[in-house]
Amino acid sequence: MTAKILDGKAAAAAIRAELTQRVAKLKENGSTPGLGTVLVGDDPGSHSYVAGKHRDCAEIGIASIRRDLPATATQAEVEQAVAELNADPACTGFIVQLPLPKGLDANRVLGLIDPDKDADGLHPVNLGKLVLGEPAPLPCTPRGIVELLTRYDIAIAGAEVVVVGRGVTVGRPLGLLLTRKSENATVTLCHTGTRDLAAHVRQADIVVAAAGVRGLVTADMLKPGAVVLDVGTSRSEDGKLVGDVDPAAAEVAGWLAPMPGGVGPMTRAMLVDNVVLAAERAAGI
Numbered sequence: 001m002t003a004k005i006l007d008g009k010a011a012a013a014a015i016r017a018e019l020t021q022r023v024a025k026l027k028e029n030g031s032t033p034g035l036g037t038v039l040v041g042d043d044p045g046s047h048s049y050v051a052g053k054h055r056d057c058a059e060i061g062i063a064s065i066r067r068d069l070p071a072t073a074t075q076a077e078v079e080q081a082v083a084e085l086n087a088d089p090a091c092t093g094f095i096v097q098l099p100l101p102k103g104l105d106a107n108r109v110l111g112l113i114d115p116d117k118d119a120d121g122l123h124p125v126n127l128g129k130l131v132l133g134e135p136a137p138l139p140c141t142p143r144g145i146v147e148l149l150t151r152y153d154i155a156i157a158g159a160e161v162v163v164v165g166r167g168v169t170v171g172r173p174l175g176l177l178l179t180r181k182s183e184n185a186t187v188t189l190c191h192t193g194t195r196d197l198a199a200h201v202r203q204a205d206i207v208v209a210a211a212g213v214r215g216l217v218t219a220d221m222l223k224p225g226a227v228v229l230d231v232g233t234s235r236s237e238d239g240k241l242v243g244d245v246d247p248a249a250a251e252v253a254g255w256l257a258p259m260p261g262g263v264g265p266m267t268r269a270m271l272v273d274n275v276v277l278a279a280e281r282a283a284g285i
């Protein structure tokens with residue numbers, strides 16, 4: 001058996017086409033959404049993700065505003081960029097690209113974003129609303145995972161889901177999202193300190209690998225036919241981007257969201273969707 005592919009690239013392209021229509025309607029109503037980004041430092045991956053976000057904005061017809069700071073930027077300079085975007089009426093939502101360079105306090109920076117402009121759903125108030133089950137912008141990768149599964153008609157309600165990874169952008173909020181009444185999955189949150197990872201993964205109908213450890217999830221851990229989403233990224237010795245799921249897993253899984261081409265493009269699509277949703281709410285659409 002070879003797994004069928006959850007094609008995040010195709011799904012994201014379809015979402016961008018839908019967003020283009022929604023943005024045109026917003027503009028007819030006199031509202032132009034604008035996405036801001038704060039990027040600090042020289043990390044090539046972060047530069048490429050931010051460039052992609054601005055390309056998406058251009059394609060969909062929304063404005064975009066960049067604040068790029070050098071790796072030597074101080075905490076005060078990063079906080080100043082956040083304050084400027086909070087105050088800029090052309091910027092209806094923005095993100096601070098993570099990770100920030102060592103020495104900067106990311107939690108403090110995220111906490112200074114106006115929660116109403118938090119396009120990533122990572123402000124503590126918005127994460128708190130996710131815990132409480134109140135409406136709020138949702139973190140992009142977890143939203144992208146739910147959206148991808150839904151577009152492929154994969155049942156989430158009642159599924160046993162194992163999430164591997166406890167990070168703030170994926171693992172922790174994904175567990176909260178999937179256990180809401182509307183999703184109704186049963187979630188086990190594993191991580192690199194889990195004693196017997198294989199025993200947990202073997203029970204799962206859906207496995208989300210987001211620990212950033214190359215090849216952590218292997219074929220022998222999987223229940224045959226399981227749905228596997230590879231979200232982790234790390235670099236191989238020759239500098240190639242590699243995922244958390246061993247390639248041989250494709251012979252056991254029923255469905256696979258590969259890395260690249262699976263959840264990553266959905267993360268980008270959900271960011272623009274968050275910005276458009278907020279503008280629609282403000283315009284009463």
Ligand SMILES: Nc1nc2c(c(=O)[nH]1)N[C@@H](CN(C=O)c1ccc(C(=O)N[C@@H](CCC(=O)O)C(=O)O)cc1)CN2
Nearest residue numbers: 049095096097098099120140169260261262264265267
């Ligand atoms: N503020 C945030 N920072 C980070 C987030 C986030 O959601 N908000 N997530 C990641 C980075 N990220 C978006 O910011 C992101 C990662 C990967 C992709 C993507 O499309 N990946 C491609 C492969 C890319 C390549 O080949 O280089 C794929 O999987 O197909 C998009 C966005 C951490 N930081």
